[in-house]
Amino acid sequence: MGIPILLFRLEGPLQSWGERSKWDYRDTADFPSKSGIVGLLSCALGLEREDPEIAALNRQLSVIVRADRAGELITDFHTVSTDLLLNAEGKKRSGAGTIVSHRGYLQDASFLVGVSGDGALLQRLKNALDSPVWPVYLGRKSCVPSVPVTGRLTDTYGSLREAMENEPLPTRHDERILAEFDSMEGDGRLRPDLTVGPRQFQNRRVAVRTVYVKEGET
Numbered sequence: 753m754g755i756p757i758l759l760f761r762l763e764g765p766l767q768s769w770g771e772r773s774k775w776d777y778r779d780t781a782d783f784p785s786k787s788g789i790v791g792l793l794s795c796a797l798g799l800e801r802e803d804p805e806i807a808a809l810n811r812q813l814s815v816i817v818r819a820d821r822a823g824e825l826i827t828d829f830h831t832v833s834t835d836l837l838l839n840a841e842g843k844k845r846s847g848a849g850t851i852v853s854h855r856g857y858l859q860d861a862s863f864l865v866g867v868s869g870d871g872a873l874l875q876r877l878k879n880a881l882d883s884p885v886w887p888v889y890l891g892r893k894s895c896v897p898s899v900p901v902t903g904r905l906t907d908t909y910g911s912l913r914e915a916m917e918n919e920p921l922p923t924r925h926d927e928r929i930l931a932e933f934d935s936m937e938g939d940g941r942l943r944p945d946l947t948v949g950p951r952q953f954q955n956r957r958v959a960v961r962t963v964y965v966k967e968g969e970t
Contacts (some may be wrong), residue, residue, distance in 0.1 A: 754910040756871040758878055759919065762792075763862040764898045767823070767890035768855070780856035780891065782822065783932045783965075784863055786815050788891050793867075793877050796918070798885025812873060816866045816912035816933040820925040823861025827854055857895070864919060866912045878903035931966045 760858040762784055768787045771781040790809045799805055831850050867874065881888070888901050909915040918932045 754907050754914070755868055756874050756905065756907050757909060757912060757915050758867045758903050758905055759915065760819075760865050760876040760881060760901055760903045761899060762865060762890055762897065762901065763821075764890050764895055766857045766859060767861050767863075768857045768894045768895055769891045770856075778826070778855045780858055782825070782858070783817050783819060784865065784891070786810065788816075789815055789865060789867070792888050792890075793880065795886045795888050796877070796880035796884035796901075797879065798880075813867050813869045814912060814934060816916055816931060818864040818866075818916045818919070819861070819930040819932075820864060821860060821862040821920055822926055822930060823858035826857050826859050830856060862922060862924070864916065866915045866919075868912055874905060878905055918967075928967055933966070 767784070768778070768780040769784045770779055771785060787810070790806060790813065793809065794803070794806045797805075812928065832958070833944070867877070881901055889895050890897055909918065913931070913933060916933075
């Protein structure tokens with residue numbers, strides 16, 4: 753018997769997992785962020801943005817993501833009238849004009865997510881995914897899943913990496929499969945995607961974690 757793992761799929765026409773978004777540039781990372789996954793689970797649980805349990809979930813859960821279809825990066829352009837925007841003091845901006853906002857998306861991507869942690873907590877998260885308090889979305893509210901985000905619990909595997917290496921691939925997948933997971937050796941790339949404080953936009957606090965991306969043939 754292995755460790756308890758919760759598996760679920762994130763797939764849709766568009767996904768967006770912002771990592772360094774600021775002002776009128778809203779990027780997307782090439783993998784779902786840990787804070788985004790925890791946010792999705794928190795949404796299913798019905799947790800408010802300021803709930804301290806969200807930061808606790810970041811500490812209690814380990815996450816791995818397999819990109820079965822990495823998707824194509826696209827940019828959408830939105831126009832916003834400055835008449836509708838407020839300045840730092842909460843007052844209307846002086847002058848009129850239009851701001852062009854750049855929004856990054858992953859098109860036609862499909863990810864398998866594995867989450868490990870306490871068995872009772874994983875069962876609670878599975879129940880929440882199967883019957884969410886609030887609808888879940890893929891990074892942004894406009895990004896609706898094309899397949900149900902339902903969880904499956906398993907104790908077949910001894911580690912998250914073993915699960916990703918042995919879970920069957922979907923019918924449509926890339927020839928080269930990518931997986932992202934926490935680096936235990938400290939090498940790899942840095943991702944600012946650990947929520948350590950309130951999730952309100954103006955007070956959001958994040959920490960950096962080190963991740964490793966592995967490539968594998970199908």
